[in-house]
Amino acid sequence: MKFHKSFRHALNMVLHAKIRSWLTILGIVIGVAAVVAIVSLGEGLKQDMSSQLNMLGGDILTLRAGASRAMMFGPGREFGGSTSASTEEVVLDNKDVQALKSVSDIKAFDTQISGRADIYYVAEKGSATVTGVDPATWAQITTSEVAQGRMLGPADSNVIVVGGRIADGFFKTQLGVNQMLTINERVFRIVGILDDSSSNVYMPINMAYEVLDDKEKGVYDTIVIKVKNEDEVELAMNNTEKRLMLSRHVTEKTKDFSLSSNQQSNEARSEMMSSMTTFLTAIAAVALLVGAVGIANTMFTSVLEKTKEIGIMKAIGARNSDILLIFLMNAALIGFIGGLLGAIFGTILSGLLPSLMGSTADGMLSRLASGSAVSIQSIVVALAVSVFIGMAAGAIPAYQASKLKPVDALRYE
Amino acid sequence: MKQPLVVLKDVWKIYQMGEVKVPALRGVSVEIHKGDFVAIIGQSGSGKSTMMNMVGCLDMPTKGSVHLKSHNISELSESDLSTMRGKAVGFIFQQYNLIPNMTAFENVMLPLEFLEIDDAEAEKKTIEVLKLVGLENYMHHLPSQLSGGQQQRVSIARSLVTDPEIILADEPTGALDSVTGKEVIETLQRLWREEGKTIIMVTHDLNLAKYAHRHVELKDGKVIDIRENKNMKKGDTK
Numbered sequence: 001m002k003f004h005k006s007f008r009h010a011l012n013m014v015l016h017a018k019i020r021s022w023l024t025i026l027g028i029v030i031g032v033a034a035v036v037a038i039v040s041l042g043e044g045l046k047q048d049m050s051s052q053l054n055m056l057g058g059d060i061l062t063l064r065a066g067a068s069r070a071m072m073f074g075p076g077r078e079f080g081g082s083t084s085a086s087t088e089e090v091v092l093d094n095k096d097v098q099a100l101k102s103v104s105d106i107k108a109f110d111t112q113i114s115g116r117a118d119i120y121y122v123a124e125k126g127s128a129t130v131t132g133v134d135p136a137t138w139a140q141i142t143t144s145e146v147a148q149g150r151m152l153g154p155a156d157s158n159v160i161v162v163g164g165r166i167a168d169g170f171f172k173t174q175l176g177v178n179q180m181l182t183i184n185e186r187v188f189r190i191v192g193i194l195d196d197s198s199s200n201v202y203m204p205i206n207m208a209y210e211v212l213d214d215k216e217k218g219v220y221d222t223i224v225i226k227v228k229n230e231d232e233v234e235l236a237m238n239n240t241e242k243r244l245m246l247s248r249h250v251t252e253k254t255k256d257f258s259l260s261s262n263q264q265s266n267e268a269r270s271e272m273m274s275s276m277t278t279f280l281t282a283i284a285a286v287a288l289l290v291g292a293v294g295i296a297n298t299m300f301t302s303v304l305e306k307t308k309e310i311g312i313m314k315a316i317g318a319r320n321s322d323i324l325l326i327f328l329m330n331a332a333l334i335g336f337i338g339g340l341l342g343a344i345f346g347t348i349l350s351g352l353l354p355s356l357m358g359s360t361a362d363g364m365l366s367r368l369a370s371g372s373a374v375s376i377q378s379i380v381v382a383l384a385v386s387v388f389i390g391m392a393a394g395a396i397p398a399y400q401a402s403k404l405k406p407v408d409a410l411r412y413e
Numbered sequence: 414m415k416q417p418l419v420v421l422k423d424v425w426k427i428y429q430m431g432e433v434k435v436p437a438l439r440g441v442s443v444e445i446h447k448g449d450f451v452a453i454i455g456q457s458g459s460g461k462s463t464m465m466n467m468v469g470c471l472d473m474p475t476k477g478s479v480h481l482k483s484h485n486i487s488e489l490s491e492s493d494l495s496t497m498r499g500k501a502v503g504f505i506f507q508q509y510n511l512i513p514n515m516t517a518f519e520n521v522m523l524p525l526e527f528l529e530i531d532d533a534e535a536e537k538k539t540i541e542v543l544k545l546v547g548l549e550n551y552m553h554h555l556p557s558q559l560s561g562g563q564q565q566r567v568s569i570a571r572s573l574v575t576d577p578e579i580i581l582a583d584e585p586t587g588a589l590d591s592v593t594g595k596e597v598i599e600t601l602q603r604l605w606r607e608e609g610k611t612i613i614m615v616t617h618d619l620n621l622a623k624y625a626h627r628h629v630e631l632k633d634g635k636v637i638d639i640r641e642n643k644n645m646k647k648g649d650t651k
Contacts, residue, residue, distance in 0.1 A: 005526045016514040312510045315471060316571065317499020317527040319492045406471040406498075410510070 001322040010329035013302075014337065024291075024298040025338040028389070031288030032342025032382050037349040038284050039378050042277030044350075046270070058263045059107075059230035060141065061237055063100075063223040063244070065090045065257050090256045092220040099247035100225065105236035107228045110137045111205060111220040115212040119201065120182040121171045128166060130183065130201045132208020132215075141226045149177040149192035156204055160188040163198030170199055184211040233261050291338065292389040299331050299397035310401055311409025320402040327398035328391055335390020339383045346382070416483060418578060418611055419445040419468050425476035426463050426634075437463040439634040440477070447578065450605045450612045450645070452625035460634040461615045462583060468613060469502050469581045470494045482578070499528050503572025505601075507584035509564040511556040517543065517567045518552040524575045542570040546600060562593030569600060573610075580604065582614040586621060598624050 001009075014021060092111075100109050114131040133142075139151035152161055160181065167175040167190075175181075181188050181201075188203065209217045227236035241259050250256055303310075310323055426438040437460045445451055445468075453461045466472040467479045470486050479486045482501055489497065503524075504510075511520045521543060525535035543549055546566040556564050565585065572580050582601060586594030602624050604610045614625060622628055626645040630638040 001527050002529050012514065308510070309512055312512060313523070313527070314495065315469070315498060315504050315510070316524040317495055317575070319495040319527070321492070322495075322527060407466050410471070410506075 001318070001325070003325075006322065006325045007329055009326050010333055013306075013326070013330045014333045017302075020298055020301065021334060024294045025334055025341070027291035027294040028288070028335060028338025028386055029291075029342040029345060031284065031291040032339050032386050033345040033349055034284035034287050035281060036343050036346025036378060036382050037353060038277065038280045040346070040350040040375070041353060042274070042281070043375060043378070045273050045277065058261070059227050059233060060143075060262045061225040061227060061233070061240065061259055062262070063092065063096070063225060063240075063257060063259050064221070065092045091216075092223055092257070093218050095247055096220075096223065096244060096257075099243050100223065100240065103236075103240050103243050105227050105229070105232065105239050107226045108137045108141055109223050109225040110134045110141045111223050113205060113208055113212060113215050113219075113221045115215065117183055117201075117211055119166075121173070121175065121179075124171045126170055126199075128170075128199050128201050130203065130208060130211055132205035132212070133202055135204040138202065141224055144194045144196060146192040147195035149190070151192055152202060152204060156191070157207060158186070158188055159191040159203070161192035161194060161202045162190055163194050163200040164196050165199040166201060167193040184213075186211060233263055237261060288386075288389065292393045295331055295334055295390055295393035296397065298334070299327065299394045300400075302330070303327065303397045303401040306401070307404060307409050307412040310404050311406050311412065314404070314406040315410060323404075324398050324402035327401045328394055331390045331394020331398065332387050333390070334394075335386040335388070336383065338390070339386025342386065343379045343382045347379075415446065417444040418447045418449075418482060419443075419613075420480040421464070421467065421477070422480070423477040424464075424467060424474045424479060426460070426467070426472070427475045436634055438467075438474070441631070441634070441636055442477075443629055443636060443639070445611065445613065447611055448605075448609055449627055450602070450625045451614070451627045451629055452622040453613065453615045453629045453631060454617065454619065454622050455631035456617060459631040461617075461631050463634075464631065465581055465583055465613065465615045468579070469504060470498050495527070499524055500575055501577050501579060503575065503577040503580045505565070505568050505572050505580065505582040505585045507587040509556070509561075509568045509588075511564060511567055511571075513556055516553045516555055517548060517559065517570075520556070520567055521571045521574050524571060528575060538574055538576075539570075542573045543567075545573065546570045560593075561589050562596060565589060565593075565597050566600070569597070569604075573604070577610075579611045579613060582612065584616055585614065586616075586618070594621075 097109075097111065100106055111134050112131055114129055116127055117130045119126055119128050119130075133152065135152040135156045136154040139153070142151075146161065147164065148167075149161070152159065160183075162175070162181075175190060175193075177190055177193065179190050181190065183201065183203075186207070188207075194200075203211070205220075209215050225240065227233055229236070237259060244257060244259070245251065245255065248256065310318075313323060421441050421443045424438050424441045425436065428435045428437055439460075441460070441464060443464075453464060455461045463472065467474055467486070468481065470481065470489075473487055481497065484497070486494065486497070498504075511517075512523070515523070518539060522535055522539040525538060530538070540549070540552070543552055546569050548563060548566055548570065551559060551563060551567075556567070559567065565588075569585075572582075580601070585601065586597050589597060598621055601612055601614065605612050612625075614621070616622055623642060623644065626642050628638070628640050628642060629636060630640075
């Protein structure tokens with residue numbers, strides 16, 4: 001029998017199949033959808049990560065007082081309040097600034113404090129994260145960029161740069177450059193709006209000491225350091241660490257500060273993300289495997305059910321290879337249809353998941369929420385795999401069908 | 414004398430039923446020539462269906478030899494047997510044995526698909542044989558939408574479509590009422606007389622057997638009688 005004829009018969013079998021076949025297909029749909037959704041999420045995550053890595057800059061180190069936070073995710077931008085509640089006496093101050101100035105690998109650094117504060121626009125009130133930065137160095141260290149206006153400059157005092165969300169969506173009216181915001185009874189003029197979606201307010205650190213009540217002047221929450229040579233971050237980090245240990249009179253064991261690089265935290269994060277994706281994919285693969293067992297089961301039943309038809313076909317001239325091909329293609333088609341529907345559902349699911357996650361979770365999961373990438377490649381692979389699974393699961397039943405003796409098959413009721 | 418179409422030489426068929434060996438055929442020897450209309454008669458369990466299965470290459474003898482068109486079927490590969498069944502033999506079964514989810518047209522065309530005849534020719538031939546059995550208006554009906562007599566005519570059309578030399582009919586009227594049964598047997602007789610087909614029919618019904626020109630009677634797996642039916646003259650074979 002010609003190939004396209006066998007295909008038509010196989011298709012006919014699927015289309016005339018009972019609800020059992022559709023349930024089998026459903027099994028594959030679930031498996032493939034799960035795999036596609038998770039793999040695309042992971043893929044999206046990876047792309048997101050690498051773009052973040054580029055954006056955040058690999059040449060940035062973050063210094064904090066207190067115990068090591070090397071495993072923290074992200075640069076800790078929303079890090080409000082004191083750096084460490086348990087060790088109140090451990091702070092970053094001018095001594096550290098002096099120490100950093102003497103490290104030759106450092107290009108520039110930015111002393112920062114941050115906390116929550118109420119901000120007012122006309123009669124509206126809201127709460128935002130206020131970060132005091134060194135106006136002289138912030139612009140050259142930060143990876144944020146302005147969408148409108150300008151960054152802070154060394155001579156600024158009563159001016160602020162706000163995140164994109166403060167300008168658009170935070171208050172009823174959209175804010176623009178040169179508009180005034182009141183923070184803790186002081187009036188600030190907006191000079192720049194960042195092209196992000198954060199609700200951060202950046203101001204010169206001297207002003208921030210006055211706006212944020214619980215901050216002691218001369219004490220910093222974090223110091224963001226830009227190294228001279230991006231390729232030698234490790235070296236710069238070691239040198240900085242040694243210098244700080246010396247000036248703070250601590251040893252490796254009693255170290256009371258932490259120095260982390262964006263590179264490090266990004267690597268840790270992506271490692272964790274990729275192992276999570278692998279884990280979830282493994283679970284989804286189990287679902288797919290169960291689907292494959294379902295196909296095998298259905299095919300065995302189908303061969304039993306069609307024994308008589310197989311007998312008839314053999315009596316009127318079907319060769320073993322014809323029967324084998326028809327049943328194998330039937331199984332492959334079940335796999336293909338399941339794979340196709342699964343890929344479609346998986347794509348929809350991977351589009352929905354981020355928003356579902358984003359609404360309830362924060363932190364790491366909201367990073368996950370930032371997007372998924374369904375690639376044509378992953379769809380093609382999913383289809384190929386499900387067709388293969390179908391054929392592998394259908395191979396033994398199809399072989400059995402082809403080996404049936406015509407007399408016995410005809411006699412079967 | 415021309416070479417006979419079918420030769421059974423001392424054919425034994427023994428079925429293994431658990432520990433017991435049940436002989437269905439015990440040394441059957443028959444020759445069937447081109448243009449014969451042979452009725453294999455005998456009671457249930459006499460071995461007539463087993464004999465027909467051998468002629469149709471559906472089953473192999475335990476002992477002895479079956480030659481079909483001078484091929485020893487025991488020596489053919491499974492694939493050759495299939496092709497032989499497809500080309501040389503057309504089956505008509507008691508229960509019609511049509512594929513339920515295919516239309517009459519598709520059922521009839523199926524043997525041609527197995528022989529890889531090209532579509533245009535296959536369709537032409539299919540329509541031709543469906544007309545021959547008078548079903549040109551029912552081509553796109555499913556078997557379940559046809560009466561028993563119509564289904565059996567579809568099955569006859571299917572057996573004819575590959576233009577085989579031999580038509581094997583196993584109790585072809587067994588599931589039909591006497592009127593439709595008569596129509597079917599008359600169709601077979603017409604094929605024998607007008608188309609020169611060799612017809613081998615298995616039946617236990619002596620009323621049907623009288624349409625054949627030769628009777629082979631089996632009992633307990635042995636041929637007990639071969640006789641010419643004097644009322645039926647052999648058709649004008651080409």
